[in-house]
Amino acid sequence: MKSIKPGRGPSAMGALGSIICVVFGIFWTIMASSSGAPIFFPIFGIMFIVMGIVQTIYHFKNATSTNRFSEYDITDSSEESDPLQDMFGKKGNTEFTKFDDFNNSEKTNFCPYCGDKVNSDFEYCPKCGKKLP
Template sequence: MKSIKPGRGPSMMGGFGSVFSVIFGIFWTILAASMTRGTGLIGIIFPLFGVLFIIIGVFNAIYHFKNASGKNRYSAFDITDEDEEPDPLNERFGSASAPPDSRSAETHFCPYCGAPVQNDFAFCRKCGRELPKE
């Protein structure tokens, strides 16, 4: 069974965006605290927005960097076979897949490079060429 996992690139980009959010939150907190000093309730609320940015940014950065560097990551861009990488959702919640069709589980070989391919494959996993229809 194929599984789709989040790519490392989008997760790394999300991690750097989270770091930017933390830096923005630090600047916001410092500037808001210095500009609203002594103005009562507003002087407390505006700096709290910066603290909120910092907290959310730290949690997002941890999530995205762990996802970008982890072996069993969640993603939308990597399509893998079950024998290459296990699907983390199947490991967490159990496999809900139907029993494999005996016809689709048969292994054949690519006529171009000799790599093993299953009967239901349209393209070779190794060389990428389109397989002839049987």
């Protein structure tokens, strides 16, 4: 099964951006508390810090782990499994076999809808069933 996963670079950039948000939240909370602002301003800063820490952990884990959450990069299940598919999807879906054993002399394309390999003379994708352009 093809999965769309966030690249390690964007995840690392998200972690760095989240750390910057945590630093901003700390300054916000200190300034709001020391200037005598109403109580909801320091509470907002604390919430900002907590959300930034959670985002930092999430993005750092996505940037460094081998089994990432699916969102952007297309990977094959033989390269890296999809944790959401493992958790909520059907296990062992073998309705369609792998099409890796095409004759090498035939031109192989990819379905623009699901990313599966299709032969150049196919009219419909054997995995998703959509008409190929």
